[in-house]
Each structure stands twice: as C-alpha cells, then as structure tokens.
Amino acid sequence: MTEPVRGKVEWFKDYQFIGRVESDKCSVILGEGGISPMKLLLLSVAGCTAYDVVMILQKMREPIEGLEVEISGERREEHPKIYWKIHLHYRIYGDVKEEKARRAIELSQNKYCSASAQVKLSGAEVTYSFEIIRGGKD
Incomplete structure (x- = not known):
C-alpha cells in the first residue's frame, strides 16, 4: 500500500x-x-496521460519534441453530473513513428494513467485520436 x-x-x-x-x-x-472541480478532473486526465505518453516515447527513444493533449468531456444532465463521455486528442510533435505513438497512448490509457482509469470506473467512455506533426513544434 x-x-x-x-x-x-x-x-x-x-x-x-x-x-x-x-x-x-x-x-x-x-x-x-x-x-470548477469537474473541469479540474478533466484536466487531470489530460495531464496524467500526457505525462505517460512523453515518458513512454522517451523510453522508446522516439524523437518527441512536443506534445499537446486536447480533452473534451460530456456530462450527464441529471445529478450527479458525472462525465459519461471523454475524448482526448494527442498532438505529437517530432519525427515519431505512428505505431510507437499509438502504442504509447494505448499503454497510457490501458495500463498507466490512473486518472483515466478512475473516470472509466465511473462508467465514462474514453476515446482518443492522435496526429503526428513532423518537423517539431514552433
């Protein structure tokens, strides 16, 4: 413990x-x-997975130069107004291989990101998409 x-x-x-x-x-x-506490929760999910993805890609020796994670969430109309749907969009800067980027995100979402796991336990559907922007971040 x-x-x-x-x-x-x-x-x-x-x-x-x-x-x-x-x-x-x-x-x-x-x-x-x-x-608001609920917006902070959403940013916590994005921050948690961003940390994981950078760390994993660096351990894979991928040339990541920057990362942005955009997050959106939809909440229930009735109380408690929990998130029922969350989408993450990863913008990865650098000459990172697509399969390595996908693997890093999947490891974060399915194994390492405690914040994502917490919202999934409450029934939220968490989806993601990503893009790789070659040439680095300006």
Missing part, C-alpha cells in the same frame, strides 16, 4: 475555495473566479 494523499480545501470567500495537496507547493482556486 502507498501512503495516503492528504489535502485540504478551505473556504476563502463567497463561492471561492483554495485547494492544496499537503506535499505540493501549488494551490488551486476552485469555484467562482477559479476552476
């Missing part, structure tokens, strides 16, 4: 809250004037 992750959300004013994870140096403003 791993150590538990501890954090705190504190009411700041009106409908604003400040969230911090105990071991991290950054904070996030939630609510009005900040990001």
Whole structure:
C-alpha cells in the first residue's frame, strides 16, 4: 500500500475555495473566479496521460519534441453530473513513428494513467485520436 494523499480545501470567500495537496507547493482556486472541480478532473486526465505518453516515447527513444493533449468531456444532465463521455486528442510533435505513438497512448490509457482509469470506473467512455506533426513544434 502507498501512503495516503492528504489535502485540504478551505473556504476563502463567497463561492471561492483554495485547494492544496499537503506535499505540493501549488494551490488551486476552485469555484467562482477559479476552476470548477469537474473541469479540474478533466484536466487531470489530460495531464496524467500526457505525462505517460512523453515518458513512454522517451523510453522508446522516439524523437518527441512536443506534445499537446486536447480533452473534451460530456456530462450527464441529471445529478450527479458525472462525465459519461471523454475524448482526448494527442498532438505529437517530432519525427515519431505512428505505431510507437499509438502504442504509447494505448499503454497510457490501458495500463498507466490512473486518472483515466478512475473516470472509466465511473462508467465514462474514453476515446482518443492522435496526429503526428513532423518537423517539431514552433
């Protein structure tokens, strides 16, 4: 078992809250004037898989020069308004082989990305597409 992750959300004013994870140096403003918790969840999925894909492609010794992950999510109309459909679009910069890019994304989505796994457990359908942009990122 791993150590538990501890954090705190504190009411700041009106409908604003400040969230911090105990071991991290950054904070996030939630609510009005900040990001909604559900949008933060969506960005967490994109950030988790982006980290994986870069790491995997580097371990494969692929010449990745940049990565962007666009994410969109559709939520249920009724409460709880969870995501039922999420789509990720990976934009990979560099002379990366298509089959290696696909493999890195599949490993992230099916094995490593804990955030994707968490939303899939709630029943969300997670799909992806990707493109490779040769010549690097300007």
